[in-house]
Amino acid sequence: MPQHTDAPTALKVALLGGGTVGSQTARILTEDADILRDRVGADLELTGIAVRDTGATRDWQADPALYTTDAEALVDGADVVIELMGGIEPARTLILRALAAGTSVVTGNKALLAQHGEELYAAAAATGAQLSFEAAVAGAIPILRPLRDSLAGDRVTRVMGIANGTTNYILDKMDSEGAGFDEALAEAQRLGYAEADPTADVEGHDAAAKAAILATLAFGAPYTLDQVAVSGITAITAEDNEAAADAGYVIKLLAIAERARAADGAEGAVLRVHPTLLPREHPLASVRGAFNAVFVEAENAGELMFYGPGAGGAPTASAVMGDVVSIAQRIVRGGPARLRTPVAELPALDPAEAVTSGLVVLRVADEPGVLRRVAGVFEEQGVSIETLRQVQSERDDAPGASLRLITHRARQRDLDATVEALAALDAVHEVASVLRVEGN
Ligand SMILES: NC(=O)C1=CN([C@@H]2O[C@H](COP(=O)(O)OP(=O)(O)OC[C@H]3O[C@@H](n4cnc5c(N)ncnc54)[C@H](O)[C@@H]3O)[C@@H](O)[C@H]2O)C=CC1
């Protein structure tokens, strides 16, 4: 594409946030300035880094004169704004301020996009500014652009991914090294994978925000965090891991967005995040540490898998810089912003419409007739059992047995009703776990 005759020779880049990802973004802008100039056709000039504390120690230290607490002034003077502060405010107001002025924005803030995406997309569309957020989902992995652009001629039916590095790191450490939950989480925080408040990671909310963003790009309607059914990994026990391994599965926290049909025939999208049993040979089962992988099913393409580092400063900064270069090239070389407008509205369905298999672990009395009564409940609810294993308790304080049942695929509401009816049986002392199974 030819360069404008009045093309700028330098673009002012404002960086909001100088933490794990912001520091690495500042490093790339500084150390790779020559390469970036070649690719863009103009200098990318880092004009400042907005932070809370200008004197804090950082992973990578920029020129001390660049740090400021005046984020608004930085935004007002910029050609491109990079938001890596996290949280809802002041990130939302600052991004809206930039977009209203026609300034394009790059952000990695999935929490904000999943709650206020519609407002932000509209603000960008109103002035023709671009809002890019490849870093917000699955770190360095290019997944949003493929969904939005490469698959624009296909019909995506399902997106299923390991989309949170922290929880995958924790589950992997617990499964392969027998590490404790707290120890594994502390290590994930030290390595820069976790959110400022890691509750968002371990309770599944970060993955849920990503599920909403993935669905928005895959299905063309703006989904929000509150439409995602969420459960995190804090309740996973050593016995769950043992039961899963025993049956040939591993437990992974999956974010799933799929086209589905409700019992009444209505078509929509079901969005959910939960710990999931995956057969050991499933491609997602071998994703280790803080790596992420997103499995996409499309009508014509078939099955695609995108794999790579899902969290951490440098990998995420790579995705940020990809968006920055692309925006900067467009400013320098001209050409319209390519915006994909939603095509067909696919309403969010009640997540109870999801169809999955389940692992149910029951603590039961070790007496005749228990199996028959348990099986009777499954039959009454129309949920069929695929495998059943009985394990004797070795604990004197909790005598009896555990029943580990894996069901055939059934509607979530029927699985829920089954579990409720099982809990009401006298012979069932406790419903110890209920986990979903995918890919079997
Ligand atoms: N760490 C990771 O692996 C990934 C993070 N992200 C997202 O990137 C964003 C940044 O994450 P991290 O770099 O890990 O966070 P961080 O907590 O390490 O850094 C946040 C930075 O923003 C600044 N900041 C926060 N609130 C501010 C305010 N009110 N005024 C001025 N400065 C403020 C802080 O001083 C700090 O420099 C978040 O939205 C996060 O969800 C996305 C993908 C991966």
Ligand SMILES: N[C@@H](CC=O)C(=O)O
């Ligand atoms: N906390 C997130 C960071 C990347 O999005 C994660 O662990 O995946």
Ligand code: NA
């Ligand atoms: Na990405």
